[in-house]
Each structure stands twice: as structure tokens, then as C-alpha cells.
Amino acid sequence: MRFQCTDCGDELPIDQARNPYTCSCGGLLDIVHDFRSVDTDQLKREFDNRLSDRMSPYASGVWRYKELIHPLLPEPYITTKYEGNTGLYTSSAVASYVGIRELKLKAQSENPSGSFKDNGMTAAVSHGRYLGYTKFTCTSTGNTSSSLAMYAALSGSSSFVFLPERGISLNKVLQTLAYGAHLISFPGTYDDGIRFSELYSEALGLYVCNSMNPFRIEGQKSMIYEIAHQLRWQLPDWIVVPGGALSNATALGKGLKDLHDLGFIDKLPNIAVVQAEGASPFHEMMEAGGNKLKPQTNPSTRATALNIGNPPSWKKALHYTMRPNHSVTVSVTDTEIMDAKAKVDRSGIGCEPASAASVAGLRKLVRQGVIDKESTAVCILTGHVLKDTDAIQEYHLDVDTKGKFANVFHNSELEWTKIRQFVEAAQ
Numbered sequence: 001m002r003f004q005c006t007d008c009g010d011e012l013p014i015d016q017a018r019n020p021y022t023c024s025c026g027g028l029l030d031i032v033h034d035f036r037s038v039d040t041d042q043l044k045r046e047f048d049n050r051l052s053d054r055m056s057p058y059a060s061g062v063w064r065y066k067e068l069i070h071p072l073l074p075e076p077y078i079t080t081k082y083e084g085n086t087g088l089y090t091s092s093a094v095a096s097y098v099g100i101r102e103l104k105l106k107a108q109s110e111n112p113s114g115s116f117k118d119n120g121m122t123a124a125v126s127h128g129r130y131l132g133y134t135k136f137t138c139t140s141t142g143n144t145s146s147s148l149a150m151y152a153a154l155s156g157s158s159s160f161v162f163l164p165e166r167g168i169s170l171n172k173v174l175q176t177l178a179y180g181a182h183l184i185s186f187p188g189t190y191d192d193g194i195r196f197s198e199l200y201s202e203a204l205g206l207y208v209c210n211s212m213n214p215f216r217i218e219g220q221k222s223m224i225y226e227i228a229h230q231l232r233w234q235l236p237d238w239i240v241v242p243g244g245a246l247s248n249a250t251a252l253g254k255g256l257k258d259l260h261d262l263g264f265i266d267k268l269p270n271i272a273v274v275q276a277e278g279a280s281p282f283h284e285m286m287e288a289g290g291n292k293l294k295p296q297t298n299p300s301t302r303a304t305a306l307n308i309g310n311p312p313s314w315k316k317a318l319h320y321t322m323r324p325n326h327s328v329t330v331s332v333t334d335t336e337i338m339d340a341k342a343k344v345d346r347s348g349i350g351c352e353p354a355s356a357a358s359v360a361g362l363r364k365l366v367r368q369g370v371i372d373k374e375s376t377a378v379c380i381l382t383g384h385v386l387k388d389t390d391a392i393q394e395y396h397l398d399v400d401t402k403g404k405f406a407n408v409f410h411n412s413e414l415e416w417t418k419i420r421q422f423v424e425a426a427q
């Protein structure tokens with residue numbers, strides 16, 4: 001296991017702390033594994049055996065795959081809430097909305113703090129503790145901070161969270177506050193916060209758990225390991241993921257590469273990365289056929305977790321996820337996102353707005369004929385329905401912003417005939 005710079009290619013030994021994990025050239029560091037000694041069949045059996053474990057770190061949906069994520073980390077440093085272990089649901093209701101033969105939804109929203117950020121954060125915090133840090137930091141659109149605050153509290157450490165003043169869901173701020181993080185609210189954007197922590201964290205003794213922390217990407221790879229494991233190592237034609245900072249898109253591509261290189265799967269599925277139209281610099285770069293991202297200065301989307309104009313991990317995503325002829329990007333409007341969310345919620349699975357971008361994007365790609373309607377797909381749902389209750393209020397109840405599939409209150413006196421009429425007329 002070693003670090004490699006995504007820009008200049010320089011390599012560094014893994015035990016060299018490089019907080020906040022940027023190379024001297026300014027590039028991001030990536031983790032490169034040495035999987036030569038991995039015995040795939042034996043590991044498959046081991047992964048199966050661990051499914052009956054309920055108490056050790058291997059009961060976690062991340063650490064179950066430790067050999068592929070962080071083989072060198074000594075067990076006592078693992079801080080886990082048994083993250084991962086999330087449901088993979090077949091939904092015919094959402095499939096028919098999307099217009100595809102078979103659709104499964106991977107509910108990363110079922111993680112302990114309510115988003116997939118836990119898959120990566122357990123790895124980052126555990127590694128930080130191993131390095132001896134007791135103070136952790138991140139800049140966040142909300143879910144990263146909730147996750148960091150949770151793991152810091154769990155491990156008896158403290159967290160310092162930089163929050164842009166605007167464009168963050170109140171639910172996420174409150175969750176972070178409740179877990180006891182030191183909150184620093186600043187005027188500016190997510191991108192400003194990232195830059196600040198890059199410059200000053202090491203001097204402040206803070207271990208940086210932003211998405212540039214490469215251990216987060218290693219942990220997030222477990223998402224696709226778990227999907228493959230749940231499907232007995234037979235993946236669908238397409239995997240669809242929302243893209244903000246692009247760490248999850250990177251983890252998906254990198255995790256798939258591991259599985260393929262090691263022979264866990266014999267065929268690579270196609271990948272679709274979906275961005276919100278108001279914050280889609282990666283999609284625009286891909287459309288232009290370019291390989292240099294032009295940051296967007298005023299990103300704007302209702303899907304707050306995707307409201308990122310300068311995604312830190314874009315080069316990694318380009319490298320790991322954008323295989324020629326097998327990967328596409330697409331952007332969707334906020335209305336498309338919110339309508340898709342209403343369908344996912346109504347199916348009983350539920351998600352926050354950003355997550356529904358995957359479903360909205362798949363629907364668009366099927367309609368455009370890019371994805372065949374006879375194919376099979378898994379959409380990643382990244383965050384929990386309660387992560388943004390304002391969005392629910394706006395969509396279903398507020399007169400000005402009410403959506404196409406809004407649900408309503410029925411006001412009635414508790415009178416037998418009135419209620420009977422209502423119940424009988426309702427579906």
C-alpha cells in the first residue's frame with residue numbers, strides 16, 4: 001500500500017503522514033494497493049463467513065472488506081458503527097417511472113448517520129487515530145460533517161466543522177451540532193472552505209477528512225463490493241451514481257476495477273454519473289470532450305449535497321470511472337430531481353434530493369436512448385429522506401413550490417360518513 005500523486009505520479013510510503021494529502025506539486029494523493037498476495041477464492045469465503053459476525057469490526061459493511069480497503073490498519077484503531085450493510089431493493093414502481101426493465105436501489109441512506117459518507121468516514125477517522133490525531137476537521141455541504149462529528153464523538157475525539165453560511169440543509173447542521181462538533185460557520189462557498197483547510201489544518205493539528213482524504217475513497221469502495229456480494233458477484237448492466245465532489249463516483253470506478261482485476265467479477269458494468277444542472281462542471285467537461293475541468297463559480301441546485309462548482313476529485317473520477325464507451329455523464333434539472341425523489345419516497349424507500357439525481361438521470365438516459373430499456377440497473381441512493389425535511393415541505397405543502405406528485409393533507413371532522421367516503425375513494 002502506498003500513495004501516488006494523481007498529477008505528477010510521484011509515489012510515497014503509506015506511513016508518511018501527508019495531511020491534508022496533497023503532493024508537493026499540488027496534486028491529490030491516491031492510494032495504490034499491492035494485491036499480489038490476494039487469494040480471491042479464499043477471500044470470497046472469508047467475506048461470506050463474516051456475514052454471520054455481529055460484534056467484531058468485520059460485522060461492518062466496510063471492514064468486512066478490509067483486505068481491499070486498508071489491509072495494514074491494526075484492528076484496535078478501527079472506529080465503526082457497523083456502517084454499510086445497507087439494503088438493495090427491487091422497486092417495480094420506480095422502475096416503471098424510469099422506464100427500465102429491472103431497477104434496484106442501493107439505500108446508502110441506511111447508514112448510521114444517514115448517508116454514504118459513513119462508508120468513507122469510518123476509514124478516515126480510523127486512520128487518523130492510528131496516526132495519533134485527536135482533532136478532526138472537514139468542510140461540508142452537511143452530510144460529511146454529520147458523519148465526521150458522529151465518528152469523532154464515538155472515538156472520544158473532537159471535530160471542527162467548517163460550514164458555508166448558505167445553501168445547507170438545517171437538518172444536517174442540527175445533526176452535526178447534536179453530535180457535539182465545534183461548528184465554524186463562514187461566509188463563502190464550500191470551495192473556499194476546502195482551500196482554507198488545505199492551507200492551515202496541519203498547523204492547527206487537525207486531521208483533514210474532506211473528500212481529498214484518500215482513505216475516504218477506499219472506504220467508499222465498499223459500496224460496490226457490498227452490491228456485488230449481495231448479488232453473488234453478478235452485477236447489472238448499469239450502475240448510476242450522483243456526482244458532487246465526485247468522491248463517490250471515483251470510489252465506484254476504483255472499487256469496480258479492484259473487483260475486476262482480482263477476478264471477483266468477470267464483466268465490468270457501465271457507469272452513469274449524474275450531476276444537477278446548476279452544478280455540472282464535470283458533465284460539461286465530458287460533453288465538450290475535454291480533459292480539463294472548468295470550475296463553476298456560482299453553483300446552484302436544490303440538491304444541496306451536489307452544490308459544488310469545483311469538485312476536488314474530478315481527476316480521480318476521470319481516471320477511474322470514465323472508461324471510454326462504458327461510462328456516461330448526464331445532468332438533470334431540480335424539478336426532475338424532486339419528481340424522482342417523490343417517486344422514490346412514495347415507493348417506501350425514501351431519499352434526500354441529491355440521491356434522487358441518480359434515478360432522474362437514469363430516466364433521462366433511458367428516454368434519450370443512451371440506456372436500453374431492456375437493461376438492468378442499480379441506482380445509488382446516497383442520503384436519507386429525513387436529511388432535508390424542508391425539501392419535503394416545499395414539494396408537498398408549500399403552495400408556490402408544490403410538485404407534480406405532491407401528497408396533501410385531508411382536513412375533515414372525525415365523522416363516520418365523511419371519513420368513510422374519503423377512505424373508499426382513496427387508492
Ligand SMILES: *Cc1c(COP(=O)(O)O)cnc(C)c1O
Binds near residue numbers: 144305306354355382
Ligand atoms: C456527498 C453527497 C453526494 C455527492 O457525493 P460526492 O462524492 O461528493 O460526489 C450525493 N448525495 C449525498 C446525499 C451526499 O451526501
Ligand SMILES: [Zn+2]
Binds near residue numbers: 026
Ligand atoms: Zn505530485
